[in-house]
Amino acid sequence: MYLPVIGLEVHAQLLTKSKMFCSCSTDHENxxxxxxxxxxxxxxxxxxxxxxxxxxxxxIKTALALNCEISPFSKFDRKNYFYPDxxxxxxxxxxxxxxxxxxxxxxxxxxxIKRVRLKRIHLEEDTGKLLHVGEGDRLAEAEYSLVDLNRxxxxxxxxxxxxxxxxxxxxxxxxxxxxxxLRYLEVSSGDxxxxxxxxxxxxxxxxxxxxxxxxxxxxxxNSFYSLEKALEYEIERQINLLKEGKEVIQxxxxxxxxxxxxxxxxxxxxxxxxxxxPEPDIPPIIISKEILEEIKKTIPPLPLxxxxxxxxxxxxxxxxxxxxxxxxxxxxxxxxxxxLYNNPKxxxxxxxxxxxxxxxxxxxxFRDLNIEPKRFVxxxxxxxxxxxxxxxxxxxxxxxxxxxxxPEKIVxxxxxxxxxxxxxxxxxxxxxxxxxxRAVLDYLKGKKNVINFLVGQVMKETKGRASLDLVKNLLxxxxxxx
Amino acid sequence: xxxxxxxxxxxxxxxxxxxxVIEKYLKNIENWEPHVHAFLTVNLDYIERExxxxxxxxxxxxxxxxxxxxxxxxxxLTEGLLTTCASKILANFIPxxxxxxxxxxxxxxxxxxxxxxxxxxxxxxxxxxxxFGPTKNPxxxxxxxxxxxxxxxxxxxxxxxxxxxxSDTGGSIRQPASFTxxxxxxxxxxxxxxxGLVAFASSLDQIGPFARKVEDLAIILQVIxxxxxxxxxxxxxxxxxxxxxxxxxxxxxxxxxxKEMWERGVEDSVLEVLDSALKVLRDLGVELIEISLxxxxxxxxxxxxxxxxxxSSNLARxxxxxxxxxxxxxxxxxxxYKVSRGEGFGSEVKRxxxxxTYALSAGYYDAYYLKATKVRTLIRQxxxxxxxxxxxxxxxxxxxxxxxxxxxxxxxLKMYLIDILTIPVNLAGIPAISVPAGFKDNLPIGLQFMGxxxxxxxxxQISYAFQKLMDFSEKYPNTVEGL
Numbered sequence: 008m009y010l011p012v013i014g015l016e017v018h019a020q021l022l023t024k025s026k027m028f029c030s031c032s033t034d035h036e037n038x039x040x041x042x043x044x045x046x047x048x049x050x051x052x053x054x055x056x057x058x059x060x061x062x063x064x065x066x067i068k069t070a071l072a073l074n075c076e077i078s079p080f081s082k083f084d085r086k087n088y089f090y091p092d093x094x095x096x097x098x099x100x101x102x103x104x105x106x107x108x109x110x111x112x113x114x115x116x117x118x119x120i121k122r123v124r125l126k127r128i129h130l131e132e133d134t135g136k137l138l139h140v141g142e143g144d145r146l147a148e149a150e151y152s153l154v155d156l157n158r159x160x161x162x163x164x165x166x167x168x169x170x171x172x173x174x175x176x177x178x179x180x181x182x183x184x185x186x187x188x189l190r191y192l193e194v195s196s197g198d199x200x201x202x203x204x205x206x207x208x209x210x211x212x213x214x215x216x217x218x219x220x221x222x223x224x225x226x227x228x229n230s231f232y233s234l235e236k237a238l239e240y241e242i243e244r245q246i247n248l249l250k251e252g253k254e255v256i257q258x259x260x261x262x263x264x265x266x267x268x269x270x271x272x273x274x275x276x277x278x279x280x281x282x283x284x285p286e287p288d289i290p291p292i293i294i295s296k297e298i299l300e301e302i303k304k305t306i307p308p309l310p311l312x313x314x315x316x317x318x319x320x321x322x323x324x325x326x327x328x329x330x331x332x333x334x335x336x337x338x339x340x341x342x343x344x345x346x347l348y349n350n351p352k353x354x355x356x357x358x359x360x361x362x363x364x365x366x367x368x369x370x371x372x373f374r375d376l377n378i379e380p381k382r383f384v385x386x387x388x389x390x391x392x393x394x395x396x397x398x399x400x401x402x403x404x405x406x407x408x409x410x411x412x413x414p415e416k417i418v419x420x421x422x423x424x425x426x427x428x429x430x431x432x433x434x435x436x437x438x439x440x441x442x443x444x445r446a447v448l449d450y451l452k453g454k455k456n457v458i459n460f461l462v463g464q465v466m467k468e469t470k471g472r473a474s475l476d477l478v479k480n481l482l483x484x485x486x487x488x489x
Numbered sequence: 490x491x492x493x494x495x496x497x498x499x500x501x502x503x504x505x506x507x508x509x510v511i512e513k514y515l516k517n518i519e520n521w522e523p524h525v526h527a528f529l530t531v532n533l534d535y536i537e538r539e540x541x542x543x544x545x546x547x548x549x550x551x552x553x554x555x556x557x558x559x560x561x562x563x564x565x566l567t568e569g570l571l572t573t574c575a576s577k578i579l580a581n582f583i584p585x586x587x588x589x590x591x592x593x594x595x596x597x598x599x600x601x602x603x604x605x606x607x608x609x610x611x612x613x614x615x616x617x618x619x620x621f622g623p624t625k626n627p628x629x630x631x632x633x634x635x636x637x638x639x640x641x642x643x644x645x646x647x648x649x650x651x652x653x654x655x656s657d658t659g660g661s662i663r664q665p666a667s668f669t670x671x672x673x674x675x676x677x678x679x680x681x682x683x684x685g686l687v688a689f690a691s692s693l694d695q696i697g698p699f700a701r702k703v704e705d706l707a708i709i710l711q712v713i714x715x716x717x718x719x720x721x722x723x724x725x726x727x728x729x730x731x732x733x734x735x736x737x738x739x740x741x742x743x744x745x746x747x748k749e750m751w752e753r754g755v756e757d758s759v760l761e762v763l764d765s766a767l768k769v770l771r772d773l774g775v776e777l778i779e780i781s782l783x784x785x786x787x788x789x790x791x792x793x794x795x796x797x798x799x800x801s802s803n804l805a806r807x808x809x810x811x812x813x814x815x816x817x818x819x820x821x822x823x824x825x826y827k828v829s830r831g832e833g834f835g836s837e838v839k840r841x842x843x844x845x846t847y848a849l850s851a852g853y854y855d856a857y858y859l860k861a862t863k864v865r866t867l868i869r870q871x872x873x874x875x876x877x878x879x880x881x882x883x884x885x886x887x888x889x890x891x892x893x894x895x896x897x898x899x900x901x902l903k904m905y906l907i908d909i910l911t912i913p914v915n916l917a918g919i920p921a922i923s924v925p926a927g928f929k930d931n932l933p934i935g936l937q938f939m940g941x942x943x944x945x946x947x948x949x950q951i952s953y954a955f956q957k958l959m960d961f962s963e964k965y966p967n968t969v970e971g972l
Contacts, residue, residue, distance in 0.1 A: 046586050050806045052579065053566045053588060053685040055720050085802050087849070089826055096805020146822060154810070282849035284858055287691035287799055289721050 009249065010213040011242045012220070013178050014170035017185060018163050019195040020133065020203040021065045026160035027132040028056030028099065033161050036201065040138075040155035048160035050094030055288050058083070062130060062162035063292065064302055065194040066106050069164060070128050071299070072192055072306050075110030079294055083130075083286040088279050091146075091154050092135040100165075102283040105129035106292070112168075113311055114184035116177055118325065120311075123181050124169040135159035158202075164195070170209065175238035179231045182206055187310045191335045199230050206234055211255070212245045220245065221255040225269055227262045237262040241269050313338055321351040330359045337373040343380035348387060357387050361401050365408055382407060386414045398471040399423045426472045429481075432465075436481045439464045440489075450486055458482060491704030492651040493557055500548055500556060507556035507600070508540050514558045514602060518649045524969050525625045525634075527643035529563050530571045531603035539600045546598055553708050555598030560650035562641045563604040564611055565696065566685040567591055570601065574687050575619035576609045578807045578814040578833030588685020589720065590654060590696050590713045597712045602650050605640025609835045610804065611661055611689045613637050614907040617898050618837045625894070626668060627966035628932055632891040635665030635907075638673075638699070645671040645699045648965060652709050653699040658690050659792055660886075660911025662697045663923035667886035667935025670925045670961055672706050672952065673699045675911075677942050678918035679724035682717030688803040690796035691722075693915040701962040703924075703953040707731035710945060726943060734950040740774030742951070744938075745879035747782040750910050755888040762927035762934045763885055769958045770883075775951075778879055784871045787864050788913040789905060794848050794861035795916075801845030807833060840901065865916050872917045876941040881951065884910050886923040886935035914939055922948045925961040933961070 026033055029047035047054040070077055084102035107128040113120055136158050141150025166185070172178045186197040186204055197204045211222035225241055228234045245255050259278075260269040308316075310332045317328040332338045337358070344354055362383075366373060386407065390400040395418055403423065407414045418424060426432060439461055440447055450457040458479065465478045499505040518531055548555050561567060564574045566584035568591075573579045591601065608618035616624040616639025624639040626632040627647045634643045638655025642665035645653050655662040657675035666673025674697045681696045688694060696713065700706040714728040746767075751760070767777060809815035809829030816832055819825040834842070848857040875882060888910055897904045914921040919942055926936035936955075940948050956962065 049811065051585065051812070052572070052574070052582070052687040052806070053584070053683075055684050055722075057719060057721050087802050087805060089805065089808060091810045091822070094806060094811050096808055097802050280851045282802070282846065282851075282854075284798060284802070284849050284854070287722075288688075 008215060009242075009246045011173055011175075011238070012170045012211050012213050012222075013172035013174075013238060014209040015166075015168045015172065015178060015182065016207045016209070017166040017168075017182065018205040019166065019189055019197065021062050021162040021164055022193060022195055023059055023061045023065065023162055025059060027059050027062055027130070027162040028160055031160065035157040035161070038157050040153070040157060043157040044159070048094075049156055050096070056099060056286075058289055058292070059162055063106065064298075065162075065192075066128060066130050066164050067294065067299065068192055068302050068305060069166075069189065069194050070107030070110065071303055072188065072309060073110040073112060073125060073128070073166075075107035075125060075128060077107050077294055077299060078104055080104065080291060081106045081294065082291040083289045084283045085286050086131075087282040090134070091152065092137050092156075092159070094135070094156060094159065098132060098134065099286055099289070100131035101129035106294070112181060112185055112188070114180055115311065115314075116180055121177065121180075123171040126167040126169055128164060128166050131163050131165060133158050133161040133163045170211075175235040175242065178208065178238055179235040182234060183231055184311065187333065191307055191310055193335075202229075205229070208234065208238060208241075210238055210241050210245070212242060212249065214249065220249070221257050223255065223257065223269075224259045225262055226259060226272060227264070229264065233262060233264060236267060237269060240267065244269065307335070310335070310338070317351075317355075321355075323351060323355050327355045327359045330363060331355060334373045340373070340378065340380060340383075344384050347380060348384040350391075353387065353391070354384075357383075357404075361404055365405055376408065377411065378408065382414055389414070389418065393425055393427075393474065394418070395423055396425050396471055396474055398466070399425070402471065423470070423472055425474060426469050427474075432469070432473055432478065432481055433485075435465055435468045436478070436485050439468065440482070440485055447486065447489065451489065458486075491702045491708070492700075493554070493705050493708050496557060496651075497555065507543050510556055511536060511540055511558055511600060511602065514648075514650060517647065518603065521627070521647040521649050521969065524630055525627050525643050525647060526622055527605055527624050527634075527640040527647065527649060528560070528603040529573060529575065529606050529619075529621055529640065532570055535570050536600065536602060539595075542595075543598055543600055548598075552598035554594060554652075554712060557599050557652060558602035558650050559594055559599045559709070560603055560605050560641055560644040560653040561591065561601055562607055562611075562638050562653070562655045564607060564656055564687040564689075565590060565654060566687070567601055567604065570604065572604065572687070573621070574610045575607045575621055576807075576834065576838070577620045578830070580620070580814065582813060584685075586685065589682035589717045591685065593712050594654075594709075599652075599712075603644075605638070605644055605653065605655075607640055607655075607661075608637035609838050610687065610800070611637040611656055611658055611694075612800070612837050612841055614660070614664060614904055615892075615894075615898065616640060616665070617894060618835055620835055623894060626891050627968055628670065629891065630968055632893055632932070633668070633896075635668030635887070635891065637661040637665075639665045639668075641699050642666050642669040642671055642673065645669070645701055646966060651700070652705060654696055654709075654713070655699055656686055656689075656694055656696050657911075657915065658693045658695075658796060659915050660908040662699065663886050663911050663921060663935065663937060664908065666699060666923040667925075667937075668891040668933065670928070670933030670935075670964070670966075671699055671701055672703060672922065672924050672956075673697065674706060674710060674922045674945070674948065675914060675920060676710070676714065676945055677724075677920045678915075679722055680715075680726065680728070680920070680943065680945065681713050682720040682723050684717055684719040688799075690799040691803060692799060693792075693796055695915070703949055703956050704732070704735060706952075707735060707949050710949075714945070728943075729946050731946055731949055734946040735953040737950055738774070739951050739954050741776065742774075742881065743776045743778055743879040744770065745778050745780035745875055745882040747780050747785065747875070747882060747884065749782050749785050750884035754906065754909065755885055756890060758890060758929045759885050759888065759934055762929050763936055766926035766936050766955075766959065769955060772958065773951075773954050780875050780879060780882070782868075782871045782875060782882075782913070784864065784867045785913045788868055788916055789909055791861045791864045791868065792908075792912045792916060793844065793905065794857050795865065797841045797845030798848045798858050798861075799845065801842045801849065804834075804838065804842055809833070837901070868913055869917045872913070872919055872939075872941075880940070881944070881947060882939040884937050884939070886910065886937040890929060890932045890934065910937065918942065920945050920948055922952055924952045924955055926955075926959060928961075
C-alpha cells in the first residue's frame with residue numbers, strides 16, 4: 008500500500024482595521040482598484056514599515072489557542088523576489104524566528120479525534136492582485152496584466168503543519184476545523200472563496216517500505232472541495248508513477264480548477280532563492296509575559312471542546328452538536344436560549360431542523376441573521392404548551408425571521424392559535440370524509456396509510472391550527488363508524 | 490555669529506525680506522553652478538510657492554529656520570519637487586510626499602532652495618557616479634568634492650546655500666565636508682527620521698546637516714532630530730537644547746587617538762595639517778590619549794557586505810512596473826525587468842546590487858552577510874569599550890586630499906578605501922562630525938570627532954570650541970574669477 012503524507016501551509020488574513028505596515032484600510036472587498044493605497048504599501052522610495060500591533064496580538068491569540076510556544080524574541084525578515092504584485096521587490100515576512108512554533112490542531116475524523124502538529128506560525132504581508140487580460144488566467148498567457156494594490160500589505164498569518172495528514176479527506180477536515188477555530192477566535196474571516204483563507208499542500212506517498220517519497224507542492228487550491236480533489240488527483244498521479252517504476256519529481260504544481268488536474272508550475276531547479284535577511288527597518292519584537300497573559304484571557308473555548316461538551320453533558324447527538332458548534336455565533340445563540348429554556352434536546356431540534364432549513368432555503372449563514380433568543384424560545388414554548396401547533400410554530404419562525412415581528416403578535420394577528428373546539432373539528436372531519444369517498448373506500452379496504460392524506464386535508468381546512476394527533480384520532484373514530 | 494542669526498537680525502530690523510535673501514542665494518547659485526554643478530534641481534516655481542508660504546508665517550523665535558534656504562540632497566523626498574537620486578531610473582520621479590526632515594524644516598520656516606547632486610543612490614565617494622554629471626570641488630575645479638553628498642557640501646562651500654542636508658551611510662556627509670572645507674555631522678543612528686530618505690543601506694543610513702558654522706549646524710540639527718513614529722528605527726529620545734552646549738569649556742576632556750586610524754594609509758600632508766589641529770586641542774585643555782580600536786581594520790569588508798546586501802534588496806523596487814524608468818519595448822516580464830534595470834541603473838549601482846545579491850545567496854549567507862553582522866557587533870563593542878576610557882575619539886576624516894576627477898573612478902577598491910576612516914562610525918551607529926582643520930595647497934582638510942550614542946551635544950561643544958580657535962568659516966574658494 009501507499010500511504011499519502013500531507014502537510015499544509017495555510018495563509019489567513021488577519022481581521023485588523025488597517026494594513027500590516029501602514030494605516031490603509033483592509034476593507035478591500037468592494038473597493039475600486041488601487042484606492043486603498045498609500046506610499047508605504049505601494050513601495051514608493053523612502054517609505055518605512057511600522058508594524059501593526061493588533062496583527063501581532065491576533066497571531067499570538069491564535070498561537071496560544073493552538074497550544075504553540077510563543078517566541079519571546081522574534082523578528083521580521085525580507086523575502087526577496089520580483090513580481091508585479093510585490094511593489095517593493097520583497098515581502099516582509101518571518102524566516103528563522105517566527106512568532107510561534109509547535110502546537111497542534113485537534114479535529115474529528117469519523118468520530119475519532121485526530122491531532123495534527125504545527126511547525127510554526129508567522130506573520131507577513133499580503134501581496135497585491137494581478138488581473139490578466141487576454142487568453143488564459145496566468146501572467147505568461149496574458150496579453151497584458153493590471154495591478155491592484157488594495158490587498159497589498161494586508162496582514163497575513165501563515166500556519167505550517169507537520170506532515171501529519173494522511174488522506175485528502177483528513178486534509179479537508181483539518182482545514183475546516185482550523186477555519187472554525189479562526190472564526191471562533193475572531194482573528195480571520197476565513198472565507199476561502201474571497202481569498203482571506205488560502206492553502207498550499209505538500210504531498211508525497213510513502214511506499215510499503217516506510218520510506219518517505221519525493222514531495223510536490225500544490226498551489227491554487229481555492230476551496231475545501233478543491234483541496235480534497237487536488238490531493239486525490241495528485242496522490243493518484245504519484246502512485247501511478249511509482250507503479251510504473253517512474254520517479255516523482257520535486258516540483259511546484261498548479262491545481263487547474265477547470266480541468267481538475269495538477270500541472271507543473273516550476274521545477275526544483277527553478278525554485279527561487281529568496282535571499283532572506285533580517286528586515287533592517289524594523290527592530291526585533293519582544294513579547295512580554297504580561298502581554299501573553301492579557302491575550303490569554305481573550306481566548307474562548309474552541310469549537311471541538313464545545314462540541315464534545317454538548318455531546319457529553321447535554322447528550323445531544325454528534326450531528327446536532329456539530330451543527331450547533333459550526334458557527335461561534337450559533338453556539339452562543341444556543342447557550343443564550345438554553346438559559347431561557349431548559350430542554351436542550353428540544354431546543355437543539357428546533358435549531359438543527361427548523362432554523363437550519365430556513366437558513367438553507369434562504370442561503371444564509373447564521374451570523375447573517377438577527378435573531379433574538381427570547382423570541383425564538385417563545386415560539387418553542389407556545390408549541391410546547393399547545394398554544395400553537397408545530398407546523399404553525401415553524402411558519403411563525405419563518406415569518407419572524409423575515410419580518411422580525413414579535414411571534415406572539417403574529418399568532419394573534421393572524422389567528423393562528425390551535426383549534427381546540429372539538430365540535431368544530433368534528434364537523435371538519437365529517438366534511439373531509441364526505442368529500443373524499445375514494446380515499447375513504449381505500450382506507451376501509453385496508454390501505455391504512457391513506458389516513459395521512461385525510462389528515463392533510465383537515466389540516467388544510469384548519470390552516471394547520473389543529474393538533475395532528477387529535478385530528479388523526481377524530482378521523483379514525485369517524486372512519487371506524489363507517 | 491551664525492549665519493541664521495545674522496539673517497534673522499536683518500529680518501527683525503526689517504532691513505531685508507525673505508524674498509531678497511532667497512534671491513541673493515539664487516544669484517550665488519547662478520554664478521557658481523556653471524562651474525561646480527552642485528544642484529540637480531532649482532525649481533523657481535517651487536521656490537516662489539515656498540517664499541509665499543513663508544511670507545504668510547509670522548516670524549517668531551519658535552520659527553528657528555524662518556526664511557533660511559536649505560539645500561537638500563536629491564535622495565531626500567520633497568513633495569512635488571523632482572527627486573532623482575541622481576539616477577536615470579528616477580529621472581522623472583516627483584514624490585507624492587515630503588520626507589519627515591523636510592516636513593520639520595518647512596514647519597520651522599525653512600525654504601527648500603534646491604536638490605543637490607550625489608553619487609547615484611548615494612553610492613560613491615566622489616559624486617562622479619551621478620547620472621547627470623559630476624559635481625566639482627570649488628577649491629580646485631579639477632578635483633572631486635567627495636561624496637556621496639558632494640552637491641550639498643559644495644553648496645555650503647560656495648555659499649550657494651547657508652544650510653544643507655545630506656545622508657551618510659559610510660561617510661557620505663563627513664568626507665565631502667572634509668573635501669570642501671565645511672562642517673558635516675552624521676548623527677547617532679535613530680536620532681533623525683529616515684522616513685522619506687531613499688534607502689541605500691537601511692541599517693547604516695542617517696540624514697545629517699552641513700553648515701559653515703557650528704551654531705547653524707546646532708540649530709538645524711535641533712529641528713530634524715527626535716523620535717518619529719513613522720520610522721521604527723528612530724529612537725524615543727528627547728534631544729537636549731544643542732545651542733546650550735556651545736561656548737562651554739572642554740577643559741579636561743579625554744580624547745582618544747586610535748593608532749589604527751592615524752597610521753596606515755593616511756597621507757603625510759593630511760597628518761601634517763592635523764598636527765597643528767591637535768595642538769589647538771591641547772590649547773583647549775583637552776587630554777589626548779593614544780588608544781586602540783583593533784577591529785576597525787575589518788570595517789571596510791564588513792561594510793561592503795552589509796551595505797551592498799541591504800542595497801540589493803532596497804533597490805529591488807525600481808523594477809519598471811510601478812514608477813520610474815521602463816523600457817517599453819519588452820514583450821515579457823523578465824525582459825522588462827532586466828532591460829529597465831539594466832538601462833536605468835549606472836554601473837556602480839549595478840556592481841553593488843550584484844555584490845549584495847551574491848552575499849545573500851543560499852550557501853553564501855553564513856560566510857558573508859551573517860559573518861559581517863558579527864564583526865559589526867565586535868566593532869561596536871570596540872567603540873563602546875574605548876568610550877569607557879575617553880570622551881571622544883578623533884581621526885582624519887579622509888586619509889587623502891581631494892583627488893582629481895577620474896583619478897579613482899576606474900578602480901572601485903581604490904575608491905572604497907577613501908571611506909576607511911568614516912565607515913567604522915556607521916557600523917557602530919555612533920555620531921561623528923567633520924570640522925575644517927586646515928588647508929594644504931589650498932585644499933581643505935577635515936578633522937573627525939566621534940562620540941558615543943547621542944553625544945551630538947558634546948560633538949557640537951568641542952567643534953564650537955575648536956572653530957573659535959581655527960575658524961575657516963569666512964574663507965571662500967576663489968577659483969572662479971569675479972566671485
